[in-house]
C-alpha cells in the first residue's frame with residue numbers, strides 16, 4: 001500500500017508505511033461518505049472566509065469554488081465517483097478530487113482548518129437537515145393516528161392498568177395518547193436542533209485559527225444560528241449527538257409501546273385488531289399464522305437505538321480534551337439512528353392505515369369485566385356517600401355479581417339496594433357504557449364530545 005501512504009493527508013512526517021489492516025480499521029470513508037454534501041457546502045463557505053481574510057486571492061477563491069461545485073455535481077449524479085479505496089475519509093476524498101482538478105491551488109483550502117472542526121461542522125449540517133426531515137415524518141405518523149381515530153370514532157375499547165380491564169375508553173382517545181407522545185418528540189427534536197445548529201468551524205485543530213476568518217459570516221452562509229465560543233469545546237463536543245440519540249430513543253420507545261399494544265390487540269385473545277396482509281407475514285410451517293412482524297420489528301429496533309445512545313455516552317465519558325479518534329465512532333451510531341427512526345415511523349404509519357377493527361369484540365370487551373364499577377362508586381358519591389365508603393360498598397357488590405356471573409347492570413335493583421339504600425332505579429343509566437364515557441368530559445378525558453374537540457385541535461397541531 002505504498003500509494004496509500006502518499007495519499008494520506010498527514011504523510012510528511014511518516015517514512016514507514018501504514019499496516020494495511022490498520023489502514024482499513026482507521027478509515028471512515030466507507031461510511032462517512034454520507035457527509036459528502038455537507039462537507040462540500042462547508043468548504044464553499046470556508047473558501048469565502050479565506051478570501052475575505054486575504055488568505056486566498058479572489059481568483060483562487062473562484063477557482064476553488066467552481067471546482068468544488070463541479071465535485072458536488074459529480075457526487076450527486078455519479079455513484080461510481082465514490083469508488084475510491086484510497087481515501088481515508090470524506091474530507092481527504094474531497095480534497096484529493098480538488099487537487100486533481102486544480103492542482104496546487106486546491107491545496108490552499110485547508111489553511112487554518114483541521115479535520116477536527118471540519119468533521120464537527122459536517123456532522124452538524126447533516127444532522128440539522130435530517131432533523132428537519134424527521135419532523136415531517138413524525139407529523140405524517142401523527143396524521144395516520146388521527147385518520148385512524150377519525151375512521152373509528154365510535155369504537156370503544158377497554159382501557160387497562162396492570163393489563164387488567166379498568167375503564168372503557170374511546171379508541172380515538174388511545175390514538176390521541178400516542179399523538180401526544182409524538183408531539184413531545186417533535187418538541188424535543190426542535191430543542192435539540194438549536195444545539196445542533198452551532199458552527200464549530202474556525203476552532204481549527206483545538207486552539208482556534210490564526211487566520212482572520214470571520215466566523216460569524218461563515219455561520220450565516222451555512223445557516224448556523226450561533227458559533228461555538230470555545231475552540232477546545234467546539235472540536236470535542238458531541239453532546240448534540242447524544243441529545244439527538246436520546247430524543248430518538250424516546251421516539252422509538254413510544255413507537256415500541258404502540259407496537260406492543262397493536263401486537264396484543266391483534267392476538268386471538270384480544271381480537272380487537274386485524275392487520276391487513278400488507279403489513280403481516282405468514283409462517284413457513286404453520287399455515288394458519290398471520291404474524292405482526294411489522295410492529296415487532298419496530299419494537300425490536302427500539303433496542304438498537306437505545307444501544308447507540310449507550311454507546312455514545314460510554315464512548316465520550318473518558319475522553320480527555322480535545323479531539324480523540326474514538327469520536328469517529330459517533331457517525332455510524334448517528335446514521336443508523338436516523339435510518340432506523342425514518343423506517344420505523346414510516347412503517348408505523350403504514351400499519352395504522354392497515355388495521356381492521358373487530359367492533360363486536362371491542363364492544364364486548366369494553367362492556368364486560370366490571371369496567372363500570374367506578375361509575376357505581378361515583379353514583380353513590382353523588383347520592384351523598386363518602387368515596388371511601390362507596391369504594392368499599394361497590395367492592396362487595398362486585399363480589400356478589402361475580403358469584404352470580406352477572407355484570408353490574410344486570411344485578412336486580414332489590415339486591416343492589418341491600419348493599420345501600422341510596423341506590424335507585426336511576427343507577428342503571430349511570431352504569432351504561434354511554435354514560436360511563438360521557439361523564440369523562442373534563443379536559444383530557446375520554447368523553448366523545450371531548451375527544452372530538454381534541455381531534456380537531458390535534459389536526460391543527462400535526
Ligand code: ARG
Nearest residue numbers: 028089115116119323327328
Ligand atoms: N474521520 C475523522 C472522524 O470522523 C475525521 C477527523 C479526523 N481528525 C484527526 N485528527 N484524525 O472523526
